[in-house]
Amino acid sequence: MQVAPDTVVTLAWRLTDAQNEALAEDDSGTDFYVGGADLLPVISRDLLGKSVGDSGALHIEPADAFGDYEPERLRVEDRALFPELLEPGMQFEQLPPGCAQAEADSLFTVTDIAEGKVILDGNHPLAGMALRVHYRILEVREPDPDEREAQSAHLDDIDSGMFLVGRAADS
Numbered sequence: 001m002q003v004a005p006d007t008v009v010t011l012a013w014r015l016t017d018a019q020n021e022a023l024a025e026d027d028s029g030t031d032f033y034v035g036g037a038d039l040l041p042v043i044s045r046d047l048l049g050k051s052v053g054d055s056g057a058l059h060i061e062p063a064d065a066f067g068d069y070e071p072e073r074l075r076v077e078d079r080a081l082f083p084e085l086l087e088p089g090m091q092f093e094q095l096p097p098g099c100a101q102a103e104a105d106s107l108f109t110v111t112d113i114a115e116g117k118v119i120l121d122g123n124h125p126l127a128g129m130a131l132r133v134h135y136r137i138l139e140v141r142e143p144d145p146d147e148r149e150a151q152s153a154h155l156d157d158i159d160s161g162m163f164l165v166g167r168a169a170d171s
Contacts, residue, residue: 001140003047005035008153010139018059018130029138036151040065043133055136062128069128075100075108075120082118086110092120 003009009032014025032038034047042064046056062068079086081098090110095102102108102122112119147153 001051003034003050003137003140005044005048006143006148007034008032008141008143008147009034009047009137010141011135012138013133013135016132016134018132020132023126023131031153033143033147033151033153038152038154043135047135047137050137052137052140055134057135058133060131060133062130065129065131066124066126067128069123073106073122075102075122077118077120079113079116079118086113086118088112095120 001007010029011032012027012029015023017023034044039047040060042060043058046058050056075095077095077099081096083096088110092108092110093106095108106122107124108120108122109125110118111121143153
């Protein structure tokens with residue numbers, strides 16, 4: 001069976017930055033629904049027509065990955081608006097009441113806490129980075145009914161694929 005839209009592909013994969021520094025990998029295999037939100041579109045396109053045992057390597061510019069870094073997505077908010085337990089690295093899908101309005105579907109990461117302020121970054125952690133993806137196809141199969149309905153092989157955790165999932169800028 002070949003990879004096509006509306007199939008599930010199991011990939012062993014490695015993600016690096018442009019200098020080949022490892023960012024994430026899964027040698028045992030991760031399932032991805034092709035044609036849904038599980039993979040960046042550039043990766044889905046590269047997989048089409050390939051079969052079990054095939055491999056590939058892609059260099060992906062920011063525009064085809066997680067977009068350019070946008071300084072205007074940085075926020076400074078009052079510390080008092082946030083829960084007592086707060087530390088860098090924590091993420092918020094919705095900012096607490098009293099914070100400035102955010103775009104729908106924004107995810108903010110706490111980058112610093114100092115002098116009664118919280119610094120939040122609404123950029124994807126890989127925004128502005130050129131990426132390299134190396135993959136090997138371990139399996140290609142039809143999606144089960146739940147995967148087909150959700151257009152995702154990650155029914156329990158949409159981030160299971162780590163950094164291969166997401167939406168590219170302008171996709």
